[in-house]
Amino acid sequence: xxxxxxxxxxxxxxxxxxxxxxxxxxxxxxxxxxxxxxxxxxxxxxxxxxxxxxxxxxxxxxxxxxxxxxxxxxxxxxxxxxxxxxxxxxxxxxxxxxxxxxxxxxxxxxxxxxxxxxxxxxxxxxxxxxxxxxxxxxxxxxxxxxxxxxxxxxxxxxxxxxxxxxxxxxxxxxxxxxxxxxxxxxxxxxxxxxxxxxxxxxxxxxxxxxxxxxxxxxxxxxxxxx
Amino acid sequence: xxxxxxxxxxxxxxxxxxxxxxxxxxxxxxxxxxxxxxxxxxxxxxxxxxxxxxxxxxxxxxxxxxxxxxxxxxxxxxxxxxxxxxxxxxxxxxxxxxxxxxxxxxxxxxxxxxxxxxxxxxxxxxxxxxxxxxxxxxxxxxxxxxxxxxxxxxxxxxxxxxxxxxxxxxxxxxxxxxxxxxxxxxxxxxxxxxxxxxxxxxxxxxxxxxxxxxxxxxxxxxxxxx
DNA sequence: TCATCACTTCACGTCACGCTGAAACATCGC
DNA sequence: GCGATGTTTCAGCGTGACGTGAAGTGATGA
Numbered sequence: 001x002x003x004x005x006x007x008x009x010x011x012x013x014x015x016x017x018x019x020x021x022x023x024x025x026x027x028x029x030x031x032x033x034x035x036x037x038x039x040x041x042x043x044x045x046x047x048x049x050x051x052x053x054x055x056x057x058x059x060x061x062x063x064x065x066x067x068x069x070x071x072x073x074x075x076x077x078x079x080x081x082x083x084x085x086x087x088x089x090x091x092x093x094x095x096x097x098x099x100x101x102x103x104x105x106x107x108x109x110x111x112x113x114x115x116x117x118x119x120x121x122x123x124x125x126x127x128x129x130x131x132x133x134x135x136x137x138x139x140x141x142x143x144x145x146x147x148x149x150x151x152x153x154x155x156x157x158x159x160x161x162x163x164x165x166x167x168x169x170x171x172x173x174x175x176x177x178x179x180x181x182x183x184x185x186x187x188x189x190x191x192x193x194x195x196x197x198x199x200x201x202x203x204x205x206x207x208x209x210x211x212x213x214x215x216x217x218x219x220x221x222x223x224x225x226x
Numbered sequence: 227x228x229x230x231x232x233x234x235x236x237x238x239x240x241x242x243x244x245x246x247x248x249x250x251x252x253x254x255x256x257x258x259x260x261x262x263x264x265x266x267x268x269x270x271x272x273x274x275x276x277x278x279x280x281x282x283x284x285x286x287x288x289x290x291x292x293x294x295x296x297x298x299x300x301x302x303x304x305x306x307x308x309x310x311x312x313x314x315x316x317x318x319x320x321x322x323x324x325x326x327x328x329x330x331x332x333x334x335x336x337x338x339x340x341x342x343x344x345x346x347x348x349x350x351x352x353x354x355x356x357x358x359x360x361x362x363x364x365x366x367x368x369x370x371x372x373x374x375x376x377x378x379x380x381x382x383x384x385x386x387x388x389x390x391x392x393x394x395x396x397x398x399x400x401x402x403x404x405x406x407x408x409x410x411x412x413x414x415x416x417x418x419x420x421x422x423x424x425x426x427x428x429x430x431x432x433x434x435x436x437x438x439x440x441x442x443x444x445x446x447x448x449x450x451x452x
Numbered sequence: 453t454c455a456t457c458a459c460t461t462c463a464c465g466t467c468a469c470g471c472t473g474a475a476a477c478a479t480c481g482c
Numbered sequence: 483g484c485g486a487t488g489t490t491t492c493a494g495c496g497t498g499a500c501g502t503g504a505a506g507t508g509a510t511g512a
Contacts, residue, residue: 006251006313006314006317006318007244007247007317008241008247008250008251008310008313008314008317009241009242009243009244009246009247010317011313011316011317012238012239012241012242012247012313013238013242013243015234015235015238015242016235016238016239016241016242017235017239017469017470018233018235019470020235021233021234021235021238024234025232025234034488034489035488035489035490036487036488036489044471045471045472045473046488046489046490047471047472047473047489047490047491048470048471048472049489050488050489050490050491051470051471051490051491052470053489054490054491068478068479068480068488069478069479069480069487069488069489070479070488070489071488071489071490077316079312079315079316080316082312082315082316083309083312083313083315083316084234086305086308086309086311086312086313087232087234087237087238087309087312088232088234089305089308090237090303090305090306090308090309091232091233091234091236091237092232243499243500245500260458260459261458261459261460262457262458262459270501271501271502271503272458272459272460273459273460273461273501273502273503274500274501274502275459276458276459276460276461277460277461277500277501278500279459280460280461294458294509294510295457295458295459295508295509295510296458296459296509297458297459
């Protein structure tokens, strides 16, 4: 009938399985994972996982890269990451009304985490805003974020990065409800933060640990007090 | 097993039906609609619609208000609206890859629309940013937005609004990817825009028409060029 | 009080979906 | 080439969800 509506239900249906949602949450930080890892993360048999992955691939939720006998899966694009985050955010809000509560993991996650391979949480949003305030970054048309000459210098000096012609993109942060920096530039900065030991991964979690060196750099260079 | 993950799949499952998604999209602009209207909007029988509505109500997706023999349904909270918008956004992105394309309705929708009873689209985001730039509005902790004294004066003078103690909240705009103003204050401003004839509804659509008077006011008072 | 309207509940048939076991395919290390 | 490993495909089975028709609530209005 009235078919100019977006087909929400098809997409929602692709996510409406506990196993799938566990796999998707595992992929939310932006890494690519082989089918066997995803099956384990979701507590599924290899066949069942393969079936789910094939459907989500066909439905445009995932993309895949073949590497030898492994097949590495990832979220198809950042819009899918947004959907998952929005769902998690809404589902979580409901859980608060229910008996469940998880005080610690949540605070960690809000403070610093990776979202689709760039920095998110308070770390991500404050970094993005401080870089704009210092004139290192400026918003272009739409969601594009451009690095300024001063910004390129600063990245070189502070993080040892050769930022080249990397483009940035504003990405909505669901816990902070403001933009953080995504796109190739955001990914490069996230990579540099990890490489320089300013943050490190907590094994098995999406949250990041900001190291003492990281806190010091953020404080002295950008005036950020996490 | 590892059950500290948000239960995404349960929520997604509640949205994973074409009839339900049509009802939800009809509710996305924030109005409350009786079950019969929703049934008609979704091309469902009364029983089928009632069944769907009961499940979504139980699942925390919807809320309901009884008014005589009518039951008015609405989205339970703004997080649900975010989920629907994110899904629509992602599903739409896929449609672009597919043959479908809808050049006009989309531009309209991006320019100005209602999102959960407040102004969204370019109108919503630019208004929010201009009000901050003019010192009428300032971001408080988190997503809270406070009206300044100058802001209250301006609303009184320009829109004839008695803003009282209304609180604002930042709300993410999916088409613009930046914040617009929501909360009681956002709703009051939206109401005033409609009441003053600065925007008007397009029958049957979510998009809003900005009138000549609206364009003039935005230009002269806030320097916004839509 | 009674007919009507809006909505919900129940029982039932149908159908799609997910899991499993078995088997096939592809790639890697030896 | 051979076995081992990662992954997919297929047939079969059981479960769960949707839609329908019929009956039941509750409120409205004459």
